[in-house]
Amino acid sequence: MNAKLDSVQIETDLEALVPDDRALSHPPLQDRVRGLMERRSLSQARAATEIGASVTALSQWLNGKYPGDVQALEVKIRQWLAAQDRHDAAAGLLPSRPNFFRSPTVEKILAVFSYAQMMGDVVCVYGHPGVGKTKAIQQYRDSNPSVWTATISPNSASLGAALEEVGDAVGVREIGRRKLARAIRRRVENTRGLLIVDEAQHLSVAALEELRSIHDATGVGLAFVGNPDVYARLTGGERSLRFAQLYSRIGMRLFLKGATLGDVRVLASAWGVKGAEEIALLREVAEEPGALRGVSKVLVLAAMAGGGEGVTLKGLRQARANLNVKE
Ligand SMILES: Nc1ncnc2c1ncn2[C@@H]1O[C@H](COP(=O)(O)OP(=O)(O)O)[C@@H](O)[C@H]1O
Ligand SMILES: [Mg+2]
Structure with missing residues (x-):
């Protein structure tokens, strides 16, 4: 055009x-x-x-x-x-970009979320960036009732700010922490819902404690998701007394060490890429810090370079060379 x-x-x-x-x-x-x-x-x-x-x-x-x-x-x-x-x-000029695939890692995460919601339990999903945690959260939220997601940033780490994020997620707004916490409780109780907190490594101890008490009072499922620090944060590094209350409530945890070959294959096949050399190249990209984020970028760049011709090995090599930004 x-x-x-x-x-x-x-x-x-x-x-x-x-x-x-x-x-x-x-x-x-x-x-x-x-x-x-x-x-x-x-x-x-x-x-x-x-x-x-x-x-x-x-x-x-x-x-x-x-x-x-x-x-x-x-x-x-x-x-x-x-x-x-x-x-x-x-x-219209960009190649159409498949958005979500049921990669093996995402499947595992979805199973943990299902468990947490069904049992009203606390779970922890933690691992390296770019393996599909946030993708899994979006997928779970979009295909299940009563799922709320809050994303914590370094700016929303404190108790008040974290409660505001959660309040926004569940759709309540109140001035004052105690009122807000109460409103959140009322909103989530008896819903058989699941509250998913992404980037939970940023939560302060006070915020973690408040979320735990919301869970205790309402039985709402609670999933802490984030980088490898999340679990350490929940257990207080060592299992000190201070954290025993929180730690003892974690019904299931899932550690994701990195993207798997299966994940790479699923993403690649969505772009019609199946050859052994192509997969080997993408697997190397997946082992770099951005994991599947890098794999996706390389695939998109290669698809754009290929025009209508599809993704070639040459295109992938070039894309990888151009993508020298290491995350
Ligand atoms: N199942 C998937 N389907 C589609 N893209 C995926 C999938 N898993 C990972 N990706 C790609 O990898 C990137 C990083 O995934 P994301 O869920 O944000 O990782 P994390 O939250 O673990 O850091 C996504 O933006 C997407 O490009
Ligand atoms: Mg994420």
């Missing part, structure tokens, strides 16, 4: 669509917005943010009841739609 031609087209459209007759121009534009929101599963709030309007304004406009400057709002809306068209055109 010719990007330049496309943008000319869009600009002309912009002018042509400035409404003379609002009653006539409204329905198609609203339908386009509704269609796009549906296609991208956007809430009105998300769409409004992208457009640069308030949720109220967007909602009123969608219902043909916007009391403000309709023309100004519609200029923004048209710009948003045009930007999306350009985005779609650019996406």
Whole structure:
């Protein structure tokens, strides 16, 4: 597709669509917005943010009841739609990228999550980066009811901030730690749910303790996921008395040392790559620190370099050489 031609087209459209007759121009534009929101599963709030309007304004406009400057709002809306068209055109130039595969490592993680949810138990999944932990979390959440995921960053390590992350995950908001903790409990109890905390190595001891007490009080399943430090964090390095309460509750743990050959094969075969030399090269990439993250990047680069021709050994070698960023 010719990007330049496309943008000319869009600009002309912009002018042509400035409404003379609002009653006539409204329905198609609203339908386009509704269609796009549906296609991208956007809430009105998300769409409004992208457009640069308030949720109220967007909602009123969608219902043909916007009391403000309709023309100004519609200029923004048209710009948003045009930007999306350009985005779609650019996406067409990239090879379509398979997004999720049931790799052996992911299967193992999913089984541990199922156990935790079914039994309302505490589990710990920890291991090196890039083996598919976060992918597994997303997959589990998207295919099971009552699963909530919170991701902890170094900035959200403290008790208050971690509770806010969890509150966001389960959809409650309260001012004050105790109120928030109570609201989270009420939200998760009797749900037979699972709360998954990713990057849990960042949690402070106080935050870990609070999550444990939420589990104790409600029986909600709890999964701590993160790098190899997570387990050390849960056990306090050694099994000191201080951590005995937490440690004793871990019903199952799964340590992932690295990506497996099976994982590499699954990712590779999604791109039609099956040859022994190709797999050997990708396996080497998988042994580097980024693990499957690197494998995915090399596959995507090789696919892009190959155009429609698919992924070749030469393409993989080149991609690997170009990808000299070690994670
Ligand atoms: N099962 C999978 N399906 C598709 N891509 C995967 C899978 N497992 C790993 N990957 C690739 O590896 C990258 C790292 O996976 P991720 O789940 O973020 O690892 P971790 O959370 O263990 O650090 C992903 O962004 C993706 O490119
Ligand atoms: Mg991760």
